[in-house]
Amino acid sequence: MVLALPKKRDIYTKKAKSEGYRSRAAYKLLQIDKKFKIFQGEQTVIDLCGAPGGFSQIARDRSHGKARIFLVDIARIKPIPNITDIIKGDITKPSTILQIQQSLEKHGADDNDIIILADCSPDVSGHWTTDHARQIWLAETALGISNYFLAKIFVTKVFQGEQYQELLEKIKGSYQEVKAYKPPTSRKKSAEIYIIAISNKNKSSKRYNRLHLVESE
Numbered sequence: 001m002v003l004a005l006p007k008k009r010d011i012y013t014k015k016a017k018s019e020g021y022r023s024r025a026a027y028k029l030l031q032i033d034k035k036f037k038i039f040q041g042e043q044t045v046i047d048l049c050g051a052p053g054g055f056s057q058i059a060r061d062r063s064h065g066k067a068r069i070f071l072v073d074i075a076r077i078k079p080i081p082n083i084t085d086i087i088k089g090d091i092t093k094p095s096t097i098l099q100i101q102q103s104l105e106k107h108g109a110d111d112n113d114i115i116i117l118a119d120c121s122p123d124v125s126g127h128w129t130t131d132h133a134r135q136i137w138l139a140e141t142a143l144g145i146s147n148y149f150l151a152k153i154f155v156t157k158v159f160q161g162e163q164y165q166e167l168l169e170k171i172k173g174s175y176q177e178v179k180a181y182k183p184p185t186s187r188k189k190s191a192e193i194y195i196i197a198i199s200n201k202n203k204s205s206k207r208y209n210r211l212h213l214v215e216s217e
């Protein structure tokens, strides 16, 4: 199994620089949106593992500035115009989920339809089994967050490998429509693929119950 290694600056890296996008990843989300039409105006977008911000910039532009966008990453992120909030935190920590929830409430964004984006990659060690397991863990954590917020749409990156099918089944357990798509920007040699999941099956229940989130730190 091969991980995408940054090589010479390719067409999308140059394009991102000239068009003012923070990363070449921006074009992956653009291609996903052109195919699945996920951005439809007044939605709330939670961009997990979103640094340096290319996905959030696309969400902002494709929703014509109507979406509220919450960018979350363990790394520091430089401010981006017209992004509702930037949250520095580890998505595997309950304190980060609480911060997201509080920010959504503060900005009156908790009643909109929610889209969760998760372009999560661990620090790649080069040891495939370890990197695959860590990435699956991040994607599965993002699925848990999507279920917590009853996100209508969940888009996650997954490194395909031995644990891929099991994760796919878990996503199918939570969402009615589940599609796998490799955008043209994703390098052919890369093991990554994106899962686009629509209509949370738990939609009829309450979005989230504040009392269920116990701060443990």
Ligand SMILES: C[S@@+](CC[C@H](N)C(=O)[O-])C[C@H]1O[C@@H](n2cnc3c(N)ncnc32)[C@H](O)[C@@H]1O
Pocket (backbone or CB within 6 Å): 022, 023, 025, 026, 048, 049, 050, 051, 052, 053, 054, 055, 056, 072, 073, 074, 075, 089, 090, 091, 092, 119, 120, 121, 122, 123, 138
């Ligand atoms: C491929 S980059 C995301 C690129 C981004 N979608 C964009 O368009 O610019 C993967 C990100 O995952 C973040 N990440 C990895 N583990 C994380 C964690 N536990 N919590 C939050 N972010 C994490 C990394 O810091 C990194 O910024």
